[in-house]
Amino acid sequence: MKVIGLTGGIASGKSTVSELLRGYGFAVVDADVASRTAVAAGSDGLQEVIAVFGGEAVIDGEMNRPYIGQLVFNDPEKRAALNSIIHPRVREIMALEKRAALQNGRYVVMDIPLLYENKLEATVDEVWVVYVPEHLQLERLMKRNDMTQEAAAARIASQLAIEEKKARADVVIDNSGDLQTLEQHVKKAVEQFFERNEKK
Numbered sequence: 001m002k003v004i005g006l007t008g009g010i011a012s013g014k015s016t017v018s019e020l021l022r023g024y025g026f027a028v029v030d031a032d033v034a035s036r037t038a039v040a041a042g043s044d045g046l047q048e049v050i051a052v053f054g055g056e057a058v059i060d061g062e063m064n065r066p067y068i069g070q071l072v073f074n075d076p077e078k079r080a081a082l083n084s085i086i087h088p089r090v091r092e093i094m095a096l097e098k099r100a101a102l103q104n105g106r107y108v109v110m111d112i113p114l115l116y117e118n119k120l121e122a123t124v125d126e127v128w129v130v131y132v133p134e135h136l137q138l139e140r141l142m143k144r145n146d147m148t149q150e151a152a153a154a155r156i157a158s159q160l161a162i163e164e165k166k167a168r169a170d171v172v173i174d175n176s177g178d179l180q181t182l183e184q185h186v187k188k189a190v191e192q193f194f195e196r197n198e199k200k
């Protein structure tokens, strides 16, 4: 059973593509969901976040995401500190979910925004990159998160450039067009995937 690593830049359309892939029967393991589980209310992960970032890191028992986001996307050292708390836990959660999906005989999609940044290529069989040029990434991120251009640019700058991810991909899914066009691209990529993997 093959494992696809799905990545791209922030707001390039990974979640949109992973929903379409669910529709084709793939099991999707999502790093953003796992990263929330890693610091859920009452968890050891959240305790560590409080130890490092202080009491303001929590609001109503939950991690104060806007506060932490504003800190870490403007300071690489703080980002590294948060990553070192959350990423090992995310890897553990995702490995369990992946194993369960494979045991059920499913093709698996690992949706991992930081796949290249964290050198996780070897944990998947092939990498699909959801690509949009950076100006569209900025535009969609500002719109989705109701964010200033400055805040959106800081988030984009905290990741490997989208052009670099595109260059390294096994499969590129272009999401520069409308949603209908994206659906067609995904359909084609899925057909080619099954041709490669089920023909022999």
Ligand SMILES: CC(C)(COP(=O)(O)OP(=O)(O)OC[C@H]1O[C@@H](n2cnc3c(N)ncnc32)[C@H](O)[C@@H]1O)[C@@H](O)C(=O)NCCC(=O)NCCS
Pocket: 009, 010, 011, 031, 032, 035, 064, 065, 066, 068, 069, 072, 079, 082, 083, 086, 087, 090, 112, 113, 114, 155, 158, 159
């Ligand atoms: C900083 C946090 C609190 C901001 O929360 P917020 O709800 O605003 O954003 P959300 O978690 O939905 O992330 C949105 C996107 O931001 C990007 N992103 C998130 N964390 C990081 C990071 N540490 N470095 C680079 N990009 C990141 C990803 O593309 C992600 O898909 C949160 O992103 C977080 O806990 N990040 C650390 C864990 C992490 O690296 N998650 C990403 C994949 S494991």
Ligand SMILES: Nc1ncnc2c1ncn2[C@@H]1O[C@H](COP(=O)(O)OP(=O)(O)OP(=O)(O)O)[C@@H](O)[C@H]1O
Pocket: 008, 009, 010, 011, 012, 013, 014, 015, 016, 017, 032, 113, 140, 141, 144, 175, 176, 177, 178, 179, 182
């Ligand atoms: N083809 C498209 N045309 C217009 N808007 C789109 C298109 N594809 C996605 N979007 C919108 O762009 C935003 C980003 O898409 P999505 O949330 O799927 O990205 P993502 O890569 O999962 O983001 P993140 O890295 O933050 O998890 C969303 O608001 C989504 O509705």
